[in-house]
Amino acid sequence: MRYFDDIQVGDRASFGRYPVTREEVLDFARKYDPQPFHLSDEAAAATHFGRLAASGWHTNAMTMAMLVAHHADAPVASLGAAGIDELRWLKPVFPGDTLRCETEVLEARASQSRPEMGIVRSRMTTFNQQDEPVLTFIANALIGRRPVRD
Amino acid sequence: MRYFDDIQVGDRASFGRYPVTREEVLDFARKYDPQPFHLSDEAAAATHFGRLAASGWHTNAMTMAMLVAHHADAPVASLGAAGIDELRWLKPVFPGDTLRCETEVLEARASQSRPEMGIVRSRMTTFNQQDEPVLTFIANALIGRRPVRD
Numbered sequence: 001m002r003y004f005d006d007i008q009v010g011d012r013a014s015f016g017r018y019p020v021t022r023e024e025v026l027d028f029a030r031k032y033d034p035q036p037f038h039l040s041d042e043a044a045a046a047t048h049f050g051r052l053a054a055s056g057w058h059t060n061a062m063t064m065a066m067l068v069a070h071h072a073d074a075p076v077a078s079l080g081a082a083g084i085d086e087l088r089w090l091k092p093v094f095p096g097d098t099l100r101c102e103t104e105v106l107e108a109r110a111s112q113s114r115p116e117m118g119i120v121r122s123r124m125t126t127f128n129q130q131d132e133p134v135l136t137f138i139a140n141a142l143i144g145r146r147p148v149r150d
Numbered sequence: 151m152r153y154f155d156d157i158q159v160g161d162r163a164s165f166g167r168y169p170v171t172r173e174e175v176l177d178f179a180r181k182y183d184p185q186p187f188h189l190s191d192e193a194a195a196a197t198h199f200g201r202l203a204a205s206g207w208h209t210n211a212m213t214m215a216m217l218v219a220h221h222a223d224a225p226v227a228s229l230g231a232a233g234i235d236e237l238r239w240l241k242p243v244f245p246g247d248t249l250r251c252e253t254e255v256l257e258a259r260a261s262q263s264r265p266e267m268g269i270v271r272s273r274m275t276t277f278n279q280q281d282e283p284v285l286t287f288i289a290n291a292l293i294g295r296r297p298v299r300d
Contacts, residue, residue: 032211
């Protein structure tokens with residue numbers, strides 16, 4: 001288990017492989033983002049997307065799935081996230097794309113108010129199979145401190 | 151249809167009613183955020199959540215669903231969003247909660263590079279049934295300009 005105390009500014013990780021299926025793009029869009037360009041190629045052709053594109057919120061969710069799977073392989077004392085800054089959808093994500101992630105730790109500071117945790121700011125970038133960044137954001141994660149043993 | 155030209159700084163809207171079900175919380179978490187506190191009451195009881203809580207990314211998705219439904223009733227020339235700033239998960243969302251939204255336009259500026267659209271910065275706040283804010287973020291939306299007629 002990695003704790004706050006094990007995390008260094010500049011730490012990087014590269015992980016994930018998420019094939020984006022048409023069925024899943026449509027399923028997410030119907031439930032959460034039923035705008036025409038997320039529901040049909042015909043409607044998307046009339047927009048800057050050009051063809052059926054995943055909801056940006058779906059890209060975020062797929063990114064989270066890759067992050068959680070990565071932490072299953074490399075456990076970290078995660079206590080959730082306080083928030084997200086500077087989220088940008090840089091390119092459309094299309095059915096048939098395969099996504100992957102890279103992270104870099106930007107800042108790590110002990111919590112003043114909650115001595116049992118620290119706050120780690122990391123940049124997340126999600127890429128498509130052509131190594132184009134499609135999504136980037138800064139996550140403010142709460143990470144537990146290493147328990148003190150007598 | 152409301153265009154960029156119809157939108158004023160300070161415009162507010164209040165909309166949405168989204169009952170959060172246990173089944174949907176679990177379904178989203180299994181697909182996109184399978185951390186223990188999003189999958190079982192027992193695991194959540196050992197954390198600051200206290201009981202099964204929705205993924206923050208799920209709260210975002212439910213908020214988007216309310217926004218798209220609102221725009222179906224009050225159409226706007228939406229061309230998607232460039233990004234999100236200052237997203238904060240303020241309180242856990244639990245099965246049995248009912249969510250609603252409020253928005254306020256913070257800034258509206260014509261695009262320099264793309265004269266057919268403007269950029270509207272709005273604060274979105276999602277509340278639970280006790281009128282506690284559970285989520286807030288600033289959306290940078292791209293809105294089409296009113297077509298010029300001869």
